[in-house]
Amino acid sequence: MRLLHTSDWHLGRTFYRESLIDAQRAFLDHLLTVAREREVDVVLVAGDVYDRAIPSLDAVALFDHALNSLADLRVPVVMISGNHDSPQRLGVTSRLIERAGIHLRTDPATCHTPAVLHDAHGPVAFYGLPYLEPFLTREEMAADKPTHEAVLDAAMDRVRADLAARPAGTRSVVLAHAFVTGGRTSDSERDITAGGIPTVGAAVFEGIDYVALGHLHRPQKVTDRIRYSGSPLAYSFSEAGYAKTTWLVDLDADANLTTEAVPCPCPRPLATLTGHLDDLLDDHQHDHLHDAWLHVVLTDPQRPINAMDRLRTRFPHTVQLTFLPEDGGPRDSATYTERTRHRTPLEITAGFVDHVRGGLAPTPAEHDLLRRAVEFARHDDTEKEAR
DSSP states (O other): OEEEEEOOOOBTOEETTEEOHHHHHHHHHHHHHHHHHTTOSEEEEESOOBSSSSOOHHHHHHHHHHHHHHHHTTOOEEEEOOTTSOHHHHTTTHHHHGGGTEEEEOOGGGTTSOEEEEETTEEEEEEEEOOOOHHHHHHHHTOSSSSHHHHHHHHHHHHHHHHHTSOTTOEEEEEEEOEETTOOOOTTSOOOGGGSSOEEOGGGGTTOSEEEEESOSSOEEEETTEEEOOOSSOOSGGGTTSOOEEEEEEEOTTOOEEEEEEEOOOSSOEEEEEEOHHHHHHOGGGGGGTTSEEEEEEOOSSOOTTHHHHHHHHOTTEEEEEEOOTTOSOOSHHHHHHHHTTSOHHHHHHHHHHHHTTSOOOOHHHHHHHHHHHHHHHHHHHHHHHO
16 A cells, blocks of 8 residues: 655645745645655655644645645545644534545544554554643543643554554554654644643554654654654754655555655745855855745844845845854943944834834834834923923
8 A cells, every 4th residue: 555644734824934835835826736646555744734723724725725736536534633723613514524534633532543544455444643742632532641642642652552452464654733852843843742742752663663753843763763744844953954855654564664855845945154245145156046035144234224124135035044253242331332322213223124024124014113113202202301
């Protein structure tokens, strides 16, 4: 049986406030192409379908497009909810869409009830373990303590008990959304430490033929049988150093695995530029980065005014700006006062807004509002002095 393992679609997510809807649509079209051309038997989605509990209409439309297209191809889907998803909202139509071959698991109580699919060699049982928040699922799972490892271990005990009651030779696949010990992280995963120690040992999945993990955004293998597909798109600059992929997994009659990493389409490269603003704007060796998402680190001794606007005239997809003076920046209030002495109150205020928003300069409307606020404050100070 041929599996296409994906996860962490995060439909509706932005990249530093830039829309990724078109890039996510391109990925889903790519997924459909792979499913069709590589004759995939089942698509696995290991959680974080959406980026937030209440997704945008655009995100819901993409999800609807993906599921309808896979149903048209008659490719079954096994999907679980992740820590970004609302299990109740995502799972509201699960019983209905199961008729179209879409097996959605969002309820911890059903994690030991598999979707059983068949190929020429017999049955494969697919168990979907949604993200298990320890304090919310401890009682449901009858776990001995409210930790990630305890609730997942209890869930896997139920899975193994169900699997043991099935016909000999039944192969097994588990989908889970968790942080397995040894996994490499990136900056774009949401912290799940609310339930204590966030990691679980790989041994919790012992006896399963293939474990399709979600949560970590870097494609990687924990063991040959336990893998993360990673997110299909980069959601932080920490993900610039490796390709985004999905896993194509062949499970033979004896549960032997053959795996292949299938590259995902890349909407834009990611890069970081460091230097003085004027140098970066004038140096033609950076011309190839015109269409890249950019993180720019400015090392000017003083923070340039309207730096983001000036950068975007040459690099229109600059999305993050960091100010890191070569001398280490202002050391005390006297140094800071010296550097701001010749700037107007409005320039200082606009620069502060630019700084706290990570290099996003005030819009013309915001700039006008800041001007009026500065003028009001100045007028108020004048009246106090007069009194």
